[in-house]
Amino acid sequence: MNLEKLKIILKSHYIAAFFLIALASALLYLTVDNNGVIVREEESQQENLAALLKDRETTKNRDDDVVAAANGTRCNLFSGKWIYDDVSRPLYDEERCSFMLGDYACKKYGRKDSEYQKWRWQPHQCDLPRFNGTALLEKIRGKRVVFVGDSLNKNQWTSMLCLIEYSLNQSTNKSVIRYDNLFVLEATEYNATVEFYWSPLLVESNCDDPDNHYSIRDRIIKITSIEKHARHWTNADILIFDAFMWWLEPTMTLLWGSFGSSDAIYKRVKMKLRRYEMALTTWSDWLEVNIDRIKTKLFFMSLSPYHFYGETWEEGYNCYNETQPILKKDYWGISTDREMMHVVESILEKMEMRGLNITYLNITKLSDYRKDSHPSIYRKFQHPRSEEQLANPTSYSDCVHWCLPGVPDVWNEILYSYIMNS
Template structure:
């Protein structure tokens, strides 16, 4: 368990958030069976590729399966941007690869990536893809990092800092357009380099954040802090989830399908919208020391984007499990 998601370890005493179960209309999600999944993964490699929400899902998946494996038959290693969990008995690997934009950027260090001058090399993906191209199952996500209004497109990959103009041509690109361009690079690579007879492809839709309490009937300064119940109004949709971005994903995947490349969308957005109760809030490791001002106002440092584990990402993996065992 990574400390970003270990809410009980960091003091959360209320655990009702662990016991809600997603019920889709018209079907039932199958109960997760770790042994059945591991048998399906025998001799295979499953890789989650993307940002910290995808890492959240990777940790969830490892937690869901690892208790079914004896201690001497499992291992976990970190190697740069690649996090690897091995189920030795099954010769199976469940990995996470850090690439928050999917394409290359100056945010590609998995531990030191809070770069104030974010830039993307929007037509470059090969340095990332060599770590996952030959895998059997690929689960991608990329959304929240594209929302920063200060992101620039870079024609040559940069290091970091405001003097990066000397390393190439920087230019501003409107948010939806740069997202579309980045996904086109990703899609073009899949179309020409991935063995479609071997590899199953998935793309997780937007994970929901709960930063604006007025959207569910709380005060303007309220967020997920102290929230212990889900939103029960069916169809609730917060402003942090941009449907225009979702349409860009859908259009990209539709174009891939027309060229014979099938990518299954893991549509996790609506179910996650309801779960304002499921975030770490203040119950996680704080990687930067908090100020006295922050400590006097806990909502100011509450994490309302990631998810406690056990919790919501387990449902995302139940959906993935249903597709894999279908």
């Protein structure tokens, strides 16, 4: 299938999706009460919306196959199973990665088992290309690659640095240089950089300090302001975004104006999906105006699942002490927020219809099986644990991030396959 035919096929799917979204919007619209707080219309409309979204999900699944075909494969890279492989895994050693961070260094912080490092993702109808750091560095020669988002995107960026380290020239300075929110590795031999930019909500917020954001519970978001961050991405050649986890708070404060200004307007709101949609709209509008569509390749990582609840494997417990993946076929965790996924998918489809190509890497389901691969208690914590916490490890287990080597390596193998075939 040539590229022009593929574009026609994709466009037909997106047009169909657009009409479904428009119809869904008619069923669930938003109003503003006398205090300016966004509120939902009648809950009975939710069932109709859910049915429409289910139909759109079916269409999206068909599109995944088409997108995979564009990538040079003839299958869906996101549909498969985990296979135990102690021959080709792990792809690197935790102890030998110069870029390893304490947040993801599970072995260093006391984890004794290593089985979590030895699972390989196997798509159903093809093989995932093996990561080749030298080939990737040649592909990005003279280019700037930037991961933008929260600590899960930082998790993936750290994985990427570990994956390419062996391919870096011995004379390369293996120190990451920091410029405020921007963390940069310079691959000098290739005149390339692989960077991470801390922007957990994409738009401007009171959580934008990479060091001092852990204790902020009242999140204040400038829902229409992004230039402060986005100006650092303008000339990137490859941009990889994520934005989910920080939007899960049930209530957040929206800000119009400047922080500390006497005429600023603050509104405390619920409406998780609506505020998330507003921020992503600000983000997509900025990209449409400022990104060079010929030069810059755009990627968006789907929701990274977390395992705080025992669910079906061991009721009452979380990822603590879990050492095996979930092997149940077609598993979806109770914490996976499909409504939020639908919001971002609809935004990306609108971007495509406006001629802004962006690749959605839907790693949610494949990652959801891996309850065994979180740091749990085996990581560096910002503050020492209390005696009460130490007596109850499940109370402070990190079931959000991922040990390295581990699941983010697979995300990067998939990203690698798209970059190499672009």
